[in-house]
Amino acid sequence: MATSFWVPLAIHTAAKWRVADVLEDGSKTVAELARATDTQEDPLRRVLRALASLGIFAETEDGRFAHTPMSRTLRSDAPGSLRDFMMMIGADWYWRAWGQLPHSIKTTQPGFDQVFGEPVFEYLSKHAEAATVFNRAMTGFSAMSGAEVAPERYDFSQVKTVVDVAGGHGSFLARVLKTHPHLRGGLFDQPAVVAEAQAMLAESGVADRCTLLGGDFFESVPESYDVYMMKMIIHDWKDAQALRILQNCRKAMLRDAKLLLVEQLMPERAVPGPHHFIDLAMLSMLGSKVRTVTEFRALLAQAGFELTRTIDLVHGFAILESKPS
Ligand SMILES: C[S@@+](CC[C@H](N)C(=O)[O-])C[C@H]1O[C@@H](n2cnc3c(N)ncnc32)[C@H](O)[C@@H]1O
Known part of the structure; x- marks a missing residue:
């Protein structure tokens, strides 16, 4: 070790x-x-x-x-290739941030900011090569995390439109649209990220049912979709920023819309498995955390949502379904 x-x-x-x-x-x-x-x-x-x-x-x-x-x-x-994920794990910007873990424990601040003088997403917006490595790693991680099974595990039969908020290069949305051919989708992420998504959506054969939407979820998110999905997003942010994102979703949603978070849930005690180290990765890179279901319920309530159910996936991932309260 x-x-x-x-x-x-x-x-x-x-x-x-x-x-x-x-x-x-x-x-x-x-x-x-x-x-x-x-x-x-x-x-x-x-x-x-x-x-x-x-x-x-x-x-x-x-x-x-x-x-x-x-x-x-x-x-x-x-299938579920590790190549892109390992490209990130060995990238110097990644492990140098981890090297500051002792600093994070003293200050709660992310190691990344200590090394590079700015938050990771700002850094990535200025460093195209690192951003491509990161976005591909996220796609790769999704494929191996098991969170990709979410589209099969949720009943979309009464839903017409879904938006994937901060959906990266669109692999998750493509899977949802492929699994449920009656759905139309929106892929929302930062403009530079959605600009790279077209190829993936076309390759998956869903481009004609999908709108690309560039923006900043701290400002606003697209309005009036039936379902708002966010996969592995809330764990990127400290409570204050996570709350802002959730509130912006709430503002954009009609009363009968649903919010689906796909997240890893932190157990209440130390258990074998990847949770605790993913949690430390969140701390080192972003100063954020993997939350327990109790922490999610409280955060959602503050943003104007009621957590209606959790659907367990694999590797500790779950779909958290909420409705406006
Ligand atoms: C951990 S990745 C998750 C991507 C995708 N949901 C997935 O599961 O593969 C976080 C995403 O948040 C996006 N993001 C970060 N800041 C954002 C902002 N201010 N507005 C919109 N998207 C943002 C990033 O571009 C990135 O695609």
């Missing part, structure tokens, strides 16, 4: 240079892999051996490397 941060940085290195992509079936020599990834043979062998010692890639008797089930998850085309 003491040295475990070495592991994701080694995985990131293999992901960055796409070793898993160039290694197809069978095995390859390190020289072949180095040529195909434009890297240096000796350090590449050392990284691959380190990973192979953990079962990520395997070294054959004659010193070639082959895939294992774990290394296959780094292929860009693997």
Whole structure:
């Protein structure tokens, strides 16, 4: 455990240079892999051996490397691929923020702001390459988190229109629209983010049922949709800002509209699983937290909502359904 941060940085290195992509079936020599990834043979062998010692890639008797089930998850085309997520985990802006965890404990302030002098979303709005890594990582994380099963778990039969507030590149909305062909959707996010969403929506075959809406949820959100969805958004913000976003949703909604939050729920005590470390990631990057259902109920009530039910998904995720109170 003491040295475990070495592991994701080694995985990131293999992901960055796409070793898993160039290694197809069978095995390859390190020289072949180095040529195909434009890297240096000796350090590449050392990284691959380190990973192979953990079962990520395997070294054959004659010193070639082959895939294992774990290394296959780094292929860009693997279902629920880890590649984009590992691109973020090893990005220097990501782990440098984590390095300030002791500072966050003293101050409650995010490590990210301490290192870079501004909040992460402001930084990303000025650094296009980092923003692309982040948005792809979020799409990748969604695919592996299990939160993507939400569209199948909610009854949309009486609903005509849904808006995904801060829906990123639109992968979640695309899934909702694909699963429920009678729905029309709106994808709302910052203008630069929605501008990159068209390809994903077209690829999913839902572009003709989807409107792209650029804006700032601290100002306002689009009006009069039947269902307002927000997946993995409230956990990004401290209470004061989370309240503002929820109040803006409330203002935009008609009385019989519904709000669906898809969030990880924090258990009341320490349990095995990813919750507590995701919570620390929230602290380091954003100064925010993973909330318990009690904390969500209170926050929603303050914003003018009544939490009507929670639908458990997998990996501790749940749909929290609320209505205007
Ligand atoms: C953690 S990502 C979640 C994206 C998506 N809902 C998902 O689950 O993959 C947070 C999203 O909030 C968006 N966001 C941040 N600040 C925003 C703002 N002021 N107005 C609208 N969207 C914002 C970001 O652009 C990003 O797409």
